[in-house]
Amino acid sequence: MKLRRGLLIIGLLTPGLGLILALIGTVVYIAVSQSFGYYSLNGTNEFSTEFWSKMAGRKAFKRSIQYSIYIGVFSAIFSVALAYPLAIWLRKPFAGSNFIGAVLKAPLLVHGLVAAFLFINVISYHGILNQFMQWLGIWSEPRRLQNDPNAYGVLILQTWKNMPFALLLLTGAVQSISDDVLDAARDLGAGTWDRFRRIIAPLTVSGMQAAMVIIFIGAVADFSFQVIAGPTNKQSLSQLMVSFKGRGDWHSAAVVGVSLMMIALVGSAILAVVARMVMRGRIK
Amino acid sequence: MVAIKIERLTKKFGDFTALSNVSLDVQPEEFVTLLGPSGCGKTTLLKLISGFLEPSEGSIKIGGTDVTHVPPEKRDTALCFQSYALFPHLTVRENLEFGPRQKKIPASERKTRIDDVSEKLDLTAQMEKLPNQLSGGQQQRVSLGRALAMRPSVILFDEPLSNLDAKLRDQVRIEIRRIQKEYGLTAIYVTHDQAEALAMSDRIVVLNNGRVEQVDSPELLYHAPKTKFVADFIGDANIFSGTIVGQKGENIVQVETAIGTIEFETPTAPTSKKVNLCWRPESAVIGNTGIKAKVVHRAFQGHFTDLMVETNGTIFRVQAKRVEAQEGDDVQLSVAPNEVILLDQSA
Amino acid sequence: MTVQRVNKILLIALLAVCAIWLIIPFTMAVLWSLVDPSEPWTADKVLPPVMSLFRWTDMWENSSLKSALIASYTLAPSAAILSLLLALPTSFALGRISFLGRELAKMLCLLPLVVPPFITAIFFTSLLFQIGLSSWRPGAILFAHSVLFMPFAIRILTVSFEQVRQDHIDAARDLGASHWARFKVAYLPALKPGIFATLLIVFIQSIEEFAIAFIVGSPDVVTIPTLLYSALGQDYVRPNAAVLSLILVVPNVLLMLILERLLRSANPTLSSGKG
Numbered sequence: 032m033k034l035r036r037g038l039l040i041i042g043l044l045t046p047g048l049g050l051i052l053a054l055i056g057t058v059v060y061i062a063v064s065q066s067f068g069y070y071s072l073n074g075t076n077e078f079s080t081e082f083w084s085k086m087a088g089r090k091a092f093k094r095s096i097q098y099s100i101y102i103g104v105f106s107a108i109f110s111v112a113l114a115y116p117l118a119i120w121l122r123k124p125f126a127g128s129n130f131i132g133a134v135l136k137a138p139l140l141v142h143g144l145v146a147a148f149l150f151i152n153v154i155s156y157h158g159i160l161n162q163f164m165q166w167l168g169i170w171s172e173p174r175r176l177q178n179d180p181n182a183y184g185v186l187i188l189q190t191w192k193n194m195p196f197a198l199l200l201l202t203g204a205v206q207s208i209s210d211d212v213l214d215a216a217r218d219l220g221a222g223t224w225d226r227f228r229r230i231i232a233p234l235t236v237s238g239m240q241a242a243m244v245i246i247f248i249g250a251v252a253d254f255s256f257q258v259i260a261g262p263t264n265k266q267s268l269s270q271l272m273v274s275f276k277g278r279g280d281w282h283s284a285a286v287v288g289v290s291l292m293m294i295a296l297v298g299s300a301i302l303a304v305v306a307r308m309v310m311r312g313r314i315k
Numbered sequence: 316m317v318a319i320k321i322e323r324l325t326k327k328f329g330d331f332t333a334l335s336n337v338s339l340d341v342q343p344e345e346f347v348t349l350l351g352p353s354g355c356g357k358t359t360l361l362k363l364i365s366g367f368l369e370p371s372e373g374s375i376k377i378g379g380t381d382v383t384h385v386p387p388e389k390r391d392t393a394l395c396f397q398s399y400a401l402f403p404h405l406t407v408r409e410n411l412e413f414g415p416r417q418k419k420i421p422a423s424e425r426k427t428r429i430d431d432v433s434e435k436l437d438l439t440a441q442m443e444k445l446p447n448q449l450s451g452g453q454q455q456r457v458s459l460g461r462a463l464a465m466r467p468s469v470i471l472f473d474e475p476l477s478n479l480d481a482k483l484r485d486q487v488r489i490e491i492r493r494i495q496k497e498y499g500l501t502a503i504y505v506t507h508d509q510a511e512a513l514a515m516s517d518r519i520v521v522l523n524n525g526r527v528e529q530v531d532s533p534e535l536l537y538h539a540p541k542t543k544f545v546a547d548f549i550g551d552a553n554i555f556s557g558t559i560v561g562q563k564g565e566n567i568v569q570v571e572t573a574i575g576t577i578e579f580e581t582p583t584a585p586t587s588k589k590v591n592l593c594w595r596p597e598s599a600v601i602g603n604t605g606i607k608a609k610v611v612h613r614a615f616q617g618h619f620t621d622l623m624v625e626t627n628g629t630i631f632r633v634q635a636k637r638v639e640a641q642e643g644d645d646v647q648l649s650v651a652p653n654e655v656i657l658l659d660q661s662a
Numbered sequence: 663m664t665v666q667r668v669n670k671i672l673l674i675a676l677l678a679v680c681a682i683w684l685i686i687p688f689t690m691a692v693l694w695s696l697v698d699p700s701e702p703w704t705a706d707k708v709l710p711p712v713m714s715l716f717r718w719t720d721m722w723e724n725s726s727l728k729s730a731l732i733a734s735y736t737l738a739p740s741a742a743i744l745s746l747l748l749a750l751p752t753s754f755a756l757g758r759i760s761f762l763g764r765e766l767a768k769m770l771c772l773l774p775l776v777v778p779p780f781i782t783a784i785f786f787t788s789l790l791f792q793i794g795l796s797s798w799r800p801g802a803i804l805f806a807h808s809v810l811f812m813p814f815a816i817r818i819l820t821v822s823f824e825q826v827r828q829d830h831i832d833a834a835r836d837l838g839a840s841h842w843a844r845f846k847v848a849y850l851p852a853l854k855p856g857i858f859a860t861l862l863i864v865f866i867q868s869i870e871e872f873a874i875a876f877i878v879g880s881p882d883v884v885t886i887p888t889l890l891y892s893a894l895g896q897d898y899v900r901p902n903a904a905v906l907s908l909i910l911v912v913p914n915v916l917l918m919l920i921l922e923r924l925l926r927s928a929n930p931t932l933s934s935g936k937g
């Protein structure tokens with residue numbers, strides 16, 4: 032009886048969870064193996080750390096790591112920092128709040144590539160922003176804003192695309208705090224900032240962590256925003272990986288891929304812990 | 316000096332007037348209860364005093380300073396919420412410490428306050444628990460303790476006992492009163508339970524439809540209600556309107572009502588002929604004189620018997636000890652003139 | 663009063679920002695898509711000098727847009743249905759059977775969301791090479807999409823299965839209903855909104871998906887996102903890119919609106935037990 036039940040459950044899980052585990056498991060397994068020299072497409076198939084050591088020596092690789100972490104961390108921070116005040120503001124419904132919510136969440140519907148195009152269209156050399164600034168007389172001639180070296184363009188796009196997602200998670204969390212609890216804090220002398228730090232932040236920390244981690248993982252692995260709007264002298268890890276693969280150098284691509292996965296994992300763990308520490312607000 | 320001075324306070328929500336022209340003085344260390352039916356504006360008044368709402372008109376002074384436009388976090392009041400509103404992520408100790416910390420009270424002083432409060436409220440064993448690990452009564456006491464740890468000059472309660480069972484309610488009621496006296500706090504207490512109000516208060520403010528009906532001690536409210544509403548809302552009352560038909564002696568006036576002639580005592584004769592009278596069911600004496608009535612319903616209540624009687628088609632209530640009359644019997648009853656209360660004409 | 667005023671000011675400020683955030687970019691895109699090739703839109707003119715639908719018809723007739731549309735709009739519904747079918751048994755187990763490690767299983771179902779898409783894409787291609795299926799591109803993309811978007815399907819359907827009421831099942835059984843009849847009266851009504859939501863979400867995700875389609879599909883299979891990518895990259899012609907962007911956005915907005923309706927209408931029926 033027990034055995035039958037177990038088999039039934041496993042049988043039920045196989046087409047769904049089973050396939051997921053099989054696909055992701057194989058993908059990760061192949062990536063790791065290839066980074067150590069296995070599964071070569073052209074003959075040799077033996078363990079070697081050569082690809083790792085070669086990659087570690089590459090300047091471009093280090094710069095990619097730094098750059099991807101920079102994009103990931105700041106995209107996550109900006110999105111959440113922007114979403115928090117909006118979520119608190121929209122906590123209680125008021126005339127027009129539904130409409131604002133809808134407008135704010137609109138970027139969820141716009142594909143990232145489309146967003147990138149729209150953005151470039153606005154900031155391009157003869158774009159409306161340049162014309163506007165010239166018309167105002169602030170700039171005397173058009174400036175080159177596209178592919179800026181600090182990747183502000185990529186950060187703006189990431190924030191634009193991800194803020195609604197953070198807003199979605201945080202609105203839910205903030206709305207579940209009762210009015211009375213916030214009023215009680217107020218009555219006990221907590222001003223706006225203290226109410227945020229001591230009550231709202233600790234009570235919404237798990238929603239915020241989820242938003243941070245998911246946005247971080249997405250942004251650290253960014254490819255399309257980087258290619259279209261990012262600085263031309265830097266490469267993101269995904270971009271680097273794709274270019275290795277394009278050259279048929281699977282092993283190097285695997286090294287980059289595994290590094291990227293580890294950065295995503297370790298980075299999100301660190302972000303989650305830091306977020307918790309900053310937001311805890313517990314009185315020791 | 317008065318602790319709280321409320322002058323001609325009016326609060327409108329759009330077109331709806333929740334409170335109109337409310338004035339009230341509360342003395343230091345006084346325990347004042349706001350009593351009234353649901354929706355009469357009790358919570359609104361409390362929120363105005365604590366600062367969560369701004370009045371449309373009028374002013375509020377606490378301890379002599381005008382606080383009408385001061386935000387709640389800057390007022391020296393502490394509110395006990397009906398829903399407790401404990402901070403779910405903080406332990407009992409952290410909840411109690413929240414207010415004093417916001418006030419930047421030094422750690423040693425804070426500790427003495429918390430120890431004092433937790434001991435008085437019997438919370439010492441619960442200090443490291445989170446609110447969701449406490450029973451309802453314990454949460455209630457934490458909420459009370461959190462307000463008390465502020466040592467506010469004014470403490471406000473919004474129906475704090477409504478979520479407790481009857482026995483615990485009695486216990487906490489006594490506790491609240493004891494602590495209020497011990498700390499010398501000025502308290503405003505909201506309830507719609509008239510028994511609770513009568514039992515606890517120094518004075519009671521009866522509200523109806525956003526207006527003050529009467530402010531008096533429990534005894535006066537019960538024995539000398541000014542309006543029909545108060546007479547009816549507090550205790551049971553037989554209310555009749557009638558016409559003055561004559562005078563007996565120096566200050567006894569005779570009134571003709573639906574059940575016959577009733578006499579009442581008054582130092583100054585009323586100006587109009589039409590009057591409203593009321594008397595309490597227990598004021599009636601069953602005997603061989605007075606109004607004739609038929610018993611339509613009888614309920615033995617232990618220390619008294621509750622009778623519904625009928626005269627000329629009007630039904631009213633009489634309560635007395637040791638009643639022999641059964642349902643359907645005829646009785647005679649009289650009410651002493653000094654037990655009959657003259658109500659305001661307007662109502 | 664003051665709070666209302668603050669809200670009003672904030673609202674106006676926010677709407678201004680939204681205009682910059684949404685209206686200006688889209689207006690620009692629409693204008694660019696209408697630029698007639700006979701005369702270029704230079705910086706000194708507020709509006710394009712000659713406007714026509716030429717770019718739209720041109721893109722339609724002389725680019726891979728048609729085949730991309732066909733590819734995307736056959737791939738997406740197939741992936742949605744396949745994903746739904748694969749997810750149903752797992753969701754049933756997670757939603758209606760309690761077993762050791764159920765929470766772990768629920769967590770593991772989210773794995774595809776955590777692994778960066780380009781990693782999955784590249785090493786899935788590598789896998790295809792290893793097992794010699796590298797020419798089987800459309801099938802591979804379909805398979806990858808169905809599995810990678812299954813977390814959404816499993817999540818939604820698990821909740822739906824949890825909401826099936828045991829008393830309805832029992833009542834049906836009590837009245838002697840067969841397996842199929844039981845499914846029809848007890849499960850189906852509660853599952854319906856979840857099934858629709860799953861189909862729509864996987865559909866939208868698949869239409870939008872870029873990494874897999876780009877890496878696994880190139881060069882034979884072109885979907886709308888990969889087409890847009892190349893229009894933004896190698897052969898960047900701004901008016902053409904504008905046309906493609908608009909084509910990619912419109913169905914999304916419509917589908918999302920349907921989805922929102924659906925999710926809103928789904929809840930009350932479930933909670934009132936009408937299902």
Ligand SMILES: Nc1ncnc2c1ncn2[C@@H]1O[C@H](COP(=O)(O)OP(=O)(O)OP(=O)(O)O)[C@@H](O)[C@H]1O
Pocket residue numbers: 328331333351352353354355356357358359360507
């Ligand atoms: N924010 C508001 N907007 C509009 N009307 C309100 C608002 N707050 C309260 N009211 C109205 O004001 C009146 C008084 O409300 P209040 O909460 O003070 O009643 P209450 O006496 O505390 O009643 P209860 O005993 O039921 O708690 C009610 O009719 C209520 O509907």
Ligand SMILES: [Mg+2]
Pocket residue numbers: 357358359
């Ligand atoms: Mg109330």
